[in-house]
Amino acid sequence: MAPLQKRALYGLVFGTVWIAAIVVVFIVKGGVNTFGEDQGFRLIMDGLWIGGLIFFGILMLTLRKQCQIDERDRLILGRAPVVQLWAIIFLLVVWTITLTEIYWEQGIPPIFMYLIFMSVLVVSAIAQSIGILIGYWRMGLNGSN
Numbered sequence: 001m002a003p004l005q006k007r008a009l010y011g012l013v014f015g016t017v018w019i020a021a022i023v024v025v026f027i028v029k030g031g032v033n034t035f036g037e038d039q040g041f042r043l044i045m046d047g048l049w050i051g052g053l054i055f056f057g058i059l060m061l062t063l064r065k066q067c068q069i070d071e072r073d074r075l076i077l078g079r080a081p082v083v084q085l086w087a088i089i090f091l092l093v094v095w096t097i098t099l100t101e102i103y104w105e106q107g108i109p110p111i112f113m114y115l116i117f118m119s120v121l122v123v124s125a126i127a128q129s130i131g132i133l134i135g136y137w138r139m140g141l142n143g144s145n
Helices: 003-028 033-036 041-064 071-102 109-141
Strands: none
Touching: 003 033, 003 041, 003 071, 003 109, 033 041, 033 109, 041 109, 071 109
């Protein structure tokens, strides 16, 4: 398995655990109503989001070492943003339809803008790993020579 593919797999595993932790904490702490009122809850969520993004940043920065990336890896890295884009578009469509249907009469509470922004960051980071893994799958490469 190529180093890029291995890091993408690690990123996907971490991302899955990361999303699960965010969802569990969000539900256990009381959801949207509590989120808007409890500063401690917001700080915990901020820590989860920012900590995860820092991890993904470190993971991707370690990939930038030129000795670890060959031409096929560059090609895969160049195509991974397409998966990120589609994942973000899909996420925004889901947010838009869900929120407008739930809050059609009273208007969407402003707290959702924060949640939408943070969910876009999370999905973008995880979708990069997925895009890399899809790139290897489509090329039929497993990283072995």
